[in-house]
Amino acid sequence: MSSDDRPGPRFRFAPSPTGIFHVGGARSALHNWALAHRHGGTFVLRIEDTDAARNEATWIDGIVDALAWIGISADDERFEGPFMQSAGAAAHGEAADRLFASGAAYYCDLSPEQVRERAEANGTTGYDGHSRDRGLGPGPGRVLRFRVPEGSTVVSDAVRGEVVFDNATIEDFVLVRGDGSPVFVLANVVDDIGSRITDVVRGEEHLPNTPKQQMLWEALGHSPPRWAHVPVLVNAERKKLSKRRDKVALEQYRDDGILADAMVNYLMTLGWTMPGSEEAGSEIYSFDEMLERFSLDHVTSSPAFFDIDKLLAFNGEHIRRLSADELVAACDPWLPADWDRDRFAAIAPHVQQRLTTLADAPGWVDFLFLDDPEIDDQAWSKTMSTEYARGVLADSISAYEAAEWRHEVLKETMEREVMAAHGLKLGKAQAPVRVAVTGRTVGPPLFEALEVMGRDEALRRMRAALLLLDDRDDRTGRADEVGGGSGD
Template identity: 70%
Template sequence: MTTAPTPGGPRFRFAPSPTGSFHVGGARTALHNWALARRLGGTFVLRIEDTDEARNRPEWTQGIIDALAWIGISADDDHFEGPHFQSANAEAHVAAAQRLFESGAAYYCDLTGQEVQDRAKELGITGYDGYSRDRGLEPAPGRVLRFRVPDGTTVVNDAVRGDVSFENSTIEDFVLLRGNGSPMFLLANVVDDIEMSITDVVRAEEHLPNTPKQQMLWSALGETPPRWAHVPVLVNEQRKKLSKRRDKVALESYRDDGILPDAMVNYLMTLGWTPPGAEEAGSEIFSWDALEAAFDLSAVAHSPAFFDIKKLVAFNKQYIKNLPLDEFLAAVDADLPADWDRQRFAAIAPHIMERLERLGDAPGLVDFLFLGDDVDPELDQAAWDKAVKPEWAASFLSDVTEAYAELGDGEWTDETLKSTMESLMVPYEIKLGKAQALPRVAVTGRAVGPPLFEAMDVMGRAETVRRLRGAVTRLEASSAPD
């Protein structure tokens, strides 16, 4: 049950960078934060981390906002705050760095990157050796500001993974300010979280190695670190982390392919987490309200989650099947050619909804209904050859054609069409599945599609009989002697 935002309630943040399309992994993380913020009476803070000027684009920022809205995370909700932009807080980042320097928690270093590498090679170590810790350098162009990592152990209490310990001796004195004075991501991230009063950081496990550094920064700045939670990353069939270079990861591409937002949300929420009762119910299909009410970070699996596109499509098929007709028609309308008769499509729609895997598949399933009266159906030659193969096929098609031609307009219903064909089947001693094969190809141009009798009912008597007679003529011409 959603709880209204309360003053002092938990504050969750989602902080994507506008450097490309919206990753499905980011969408899952956003949903986790959204579910918790709403259920606990907290706030979902959207912060755009836009300090990478070389890669940022305004359209990517809008893409993030649009993608979040598509999966139900909307600025219209009272639990939503933002977007805030990290670039607008640059002065605070530098000021925090100065405080760390003045307190002795950070120091300046004049070694170049190459010099750091040369020293590491000479000493037989990896990374920076703390060379400038006690040199007392003041700020100057080209000098970086490094954090003085304390001795001891840093323990990160993680809501998913429990206590995770990091030996500080394995963490080098990391850079806070570059040689040009610009802040590094770690510093900016922590300062923004502090200034926005973030209480909970829920993100992908790939960020876990940075967490002890961020926790140190929180403490050095005199603040209590947030509650941490690192959820497993998403992987492909080869169990490799999803990559923009080799995998389909853009949320927008799935939206454009005809995946329903509710199906995507349901699927993403169940990656690495199983809602209570799912096993007993034998289904992972849950409403958002049920998912929100049940989501529990402590029940999230530790292992990577396989992003199975086939399973996502199966979710989508179930959601399409269960859509109210008016919602289905609205959802699929953009995929239909502009000149298609919407009333005719609405008549066939109930008969194809359970067969669709994606909304975009709808036009190809029913396009035969929208051929002009002067255009013969475009026959699938392989389907035609198979359908006419039985020796009784031509005779049976002729019988069906004449029987249908004699039906009055008032008799033209799917029930009558079916019963008429069933009566004609008796002398041929065939079953309905075989009996439909040739008439289906003759009318629809393919071997599979929506239910035949319902399709012919929507098509109407005149066009159906015209196509059947065209097929009979074709058969007669092919069997005539040369």
């Protein structure tokens, strides 16, 4: 069976290639993809590229790549496209001619300036229907306008119920510009009809355009699709997400180390509640789980807060779900090229619980790949100034010279031969060793890090730290001798 003959509902995602891929667009794409899968339908990707002045081919590639990253793949049998809106120019023109011939549209020779002048003179706003009954035909500079009927337009929305629009508030809108190019509303409807779209699921911001589109569907002799307008995404100030003000580029989150699974999970839950999630006490799900259960019945009409902190929390949870091999592969793009991948693979599981993004990984383990640790002065001062630091280091060196080099043994050795001797708990006893070998007080579990580092390098760093302590003490003592005295 060819894709054109496939039964079931047909959904579409129709972005414009005019810049970054917005997270709101990604959510709409996911909703359509989930519905197509659940209901045995088709997902149609159409690139609305008729705005030649703003379009760039690289952005088209970016859309396809971004969709593939979140699991919407052209390799799937339910995927059709991408189709270019510009390829439908002939169909757009034919539809305009039909609307004019049927009387549903008429030509108007008023310029935008004249429309404004008439509105100001009449004390109104917008176009006043001046050319409705003038009987004008096509001509240079003339626009084609839709003849909005009297009464009201009722949009049946799967999320918002029946939304009633008073047609008196909708001016006779332009379908074809004076240069002969179709306006978005006409091209959009003609393309949807041509693609046999049955369901239009998109963001709430498109709702005001819907009565115009529904009128066009009906004027062209077709029943309108099922409409669904999902809630707008807002920031912490409850303002609509804006690419000028907010971090909204899907590609940026990907480059910052957000897992695709986490992004999908989070976007799907913005405005939708997974059935049973409240009882389960979790919002963390796989894409397959959500594909099986997504429905518009559980989508709210209230604005959805795009909370970056919550996205990071989702990401951390999904990182912890990765197997060891998956974690290493996922982190690889963020690792310096010269790092030993086997060594990273050995330490990676020990920092998995601490990662918020994949990009965090190098910062947790970089000390393993340096000739010498980068000393955090504050960590050194706080830890090595204690009265027990020198003794702990010296005893650890002695104890570890002959110990079996496994993390379990290293921990037991410290507990038996260092903690008891100095009357310290494990946290304080291991602190000087941690600073000596890593340069800081926070990092992966110490004994696992020592095992990966190896005996020779770990002992070398501990001895170097002990020498540094002696050297600093000597210099402090000499300074005291030179600068001693009570003064006047």
